[in-house]
Amino acid sequence: MVATDRLNQTSNILHKSMKRASSIAHLTALDHPFKICVIGSGNWGTTIAKVVSENAALNPQLFASEVRMWVFEEQIDGKNLTEIINTDHENVKYLPDIKLPVNLVATPSLLDTVKDADIIIFNIPHQFLAKIVQQLKGHVDSHVRAISCLKGFEVGAKGVQLLSTYVTDELGIECGALSGANIATEVAKENWSETTVAYHIPEDFRGEGYDVDHKVLKALFHRPYFHVSVIEDVAGISVAGALKNVVALGCGFVEGLGWGNNASAAIQRVGLGEIIKFGQMFFPESRVETYYQESAGVADLITTCAGGRNVKVAKLMAESGMSALDAEKKLLNGQSAQGIITCKEVHEWLETCNSVSEFPLFEAVFQIIYNNLPMENIPDMIDELEVFR
Numbered sequence: 001m002v003a004t005d006r007l008n009q010t011s012n013i014l015h016k017s018m019k020r021a022s023s024i025a026h027l028t029a030l031d032h033p034f035k036i037c038v039i040g041s042g043n044w045g046t047t048i049a050k051v052v053s054e055n056a057a058l059n060p061q062l063f064a065s066e067v068r069m070w071v072f073e074e075q076i077d078g079k080n081l082t083e084i085i086n087t088d089h090e091n092v093k094y095l096p097d098i099k100l101p102v103n104l105v106a107t108p109s110l111l112d113t114v115k116d117a118d119i120i121i122f123n124i125p126h127q128f129l130a131k132i133v134q135q136l137k138g139h140v141d142s143h144v145r146a147i148s149c150l151k152g153f154e155v156g157a158k159g160v161q162l163l164s165t166y167v168t169d170e171l172g173i174e175c176g177a178l179s180g181a182n183i184a185t186e187v188a189k190e191n192w193s194e195t196t197v198a199y200h201i202p203e204d205f206r207g208e209g210y211d212v213d214h215k216v217l218k219a220l221f222h223r224p225y226f227h228v229s230v231i232e233d234v235a236g237i238s239v240a241g242a243l244k245n246v247v248a249l250g251c252g253f254v255e256g257l258g259w260g261n262n263a264s265a266a267i268q269r270v271g272l273g274e275i276i277k278f279g280q281m282f283f284p285e286s287r288v289e290t291y292y293q294e295s296a297g298v299a300d301l302i303t304t305c306a307g308g309r310n311v312k313v314a315k316l317m318a319e320s321g322m323s324a325l326d327a328e329k330k331l332l333n334g335q336s337a338q339g340i341i342t343c344k345e346v347h348e349w350l351e352t353c354n355s356v357s358e359f360p361l362f363e364a365v366f367q368i369i370y371n372n373l374p375m376e377n378i379p380d381m382i383d384e385l386e387v388f389r
């Protein structure tokens with residue numbers, strides 16, 4: 001009896017997942033297949049390019065097979081990285097030992113990459129976004145749609161902005177976000193993980209089959225090893241994705257000091273509270289439920305604090321006394337620990353708003369990295385400032 005129930009249950013699950021897969025597979029682009037490009041070819045940029053290229057090859061009615069990936073050109077052993085990727089189908093510097101699909105084409109020219117694209121996926125360390133977006137101005141049609149996979153904020157004349165909002169404001173195109181518990185190398189190895197894509201359907205939506213909607217985004221990003229949930233809360237997933245990197249630096253400090261799991265859990269508790277508070281104060285459209293219902297949120301905080309690059313960099317700082325930038329350079333071979341810049345952006349914004357004292361962990365991380373405050377002071381800094389909560 002129990003065995004029969006199990007069998008029925010398994011067959012129901014299989015039936016549901018086959019139905020879901022076939023409903024995605026039967027989508028058709030009614031005008032021409034959507035042309036995809038990826039801007040960025042780092043650790044995550046290349047991984048996401050692999051994911052979408054696989055789906056592009058599998059769904060010819062929906063996506064053009066060729067996916068272009070913009071590569072910030074550099075030489076590896078006297079050869080251009082683009083040439084290596086296009087010949088060997090491997091990004092030997094930023095994603096070694098992972099075979100890339102043959103329909104993924106590395107392109108050194110930014111403008112050639114976006115030419116005729118229907119969907120642009122931004123995936124670079126966020127400190128380079130402004131420069132890239134400025135180069136794209138005037139070269140992207142207003143009906144192009146975009147997804148930002150970046151984690152960070154833009155802080156400037158307009159205050160603190162989501163990176164997707166920055167893209168929309170500067171290029172005049174709708175931009176959503178993708179964020180989740182996604183250490184790139186695990187996704188690249190096709191170990192199962194989940195992610196969240198958030199996207200608002202814009203007012204100039206041209207209709208199902210002619211434009212990008214939630215079904216198209218699911219078809220673009222969902223893989224058997226990469227399960228996608230598509231929602232509306234762009235602000236919630238973006239705030240969570242940016243700020244968990246700052247919390248991870250705090251975890252790295254206490255880990256490097258040898259304080260153990262309780263200390264790391266304490267940092268994550270305070271950090272989650274500050275993430276939610278930041279979202280509510282500065283992006284009131286974000287939903288608190290997103291943080292625990294979606295992969296972008298608590299789940300991302302957990303994976304990042306367990307094994308992300310920010311935690312590794314901060315740990316090395318604690319163990320060696322190195323500066324953040326030196327530790328990043330030594331450990332990451334050109335990759336970026338985004339929390340180092342994000343904590344500065346957050347500090348500058350909070351100072352403008354006279355709200356520094358309401359975010360004691362974020363401020364402690366900033367002071368340790370930029371003003372050499374002893375990391376052993378973290379517990380006291382959190383206590384002293386927490387009275388303002």
Ligand SMILES: NC(=O)c1ccc[n+]([C@@H]2O[C@H](COP(=O)([O-])OP(=O)(O)OC[C@H]3O[C@@H](n4cnc5c(N)ncnc54)[C@H](O)[C@@H]3O)[C@@H](O)[C@H]2O)c1
Pocket residue numbers: 040041042043044045046071072073094123124125126128149150151152182183184185334335336337338
């Ligand atoms: N790696 C991950 O596990 C992961 C997972 C999820 C999200 N993210 C986020 O995705 C974004 C991209 O991260 P990544 O891991 O692909 O990048 P990365 O950290 O691997 O950075 C290296 C990339 O930066 C490029 N670069 C270096 N100098 C440049 C310049 N002057 N102009 C433009 N590009 C330059 C390099 O060419 C390379 O492509 C980040 O915001 C990151 O937080 C990363």
Ligand SMILES: O=P(O)(O)OC[C@H](O)CO
Pocket residue numbers: 151180181182183184245248300303304307308309310311336337338
């Ligand atoms: O390696 P990190 O610290 O940049 O984190 C990677 C991802 O953002 C985890 O989801």
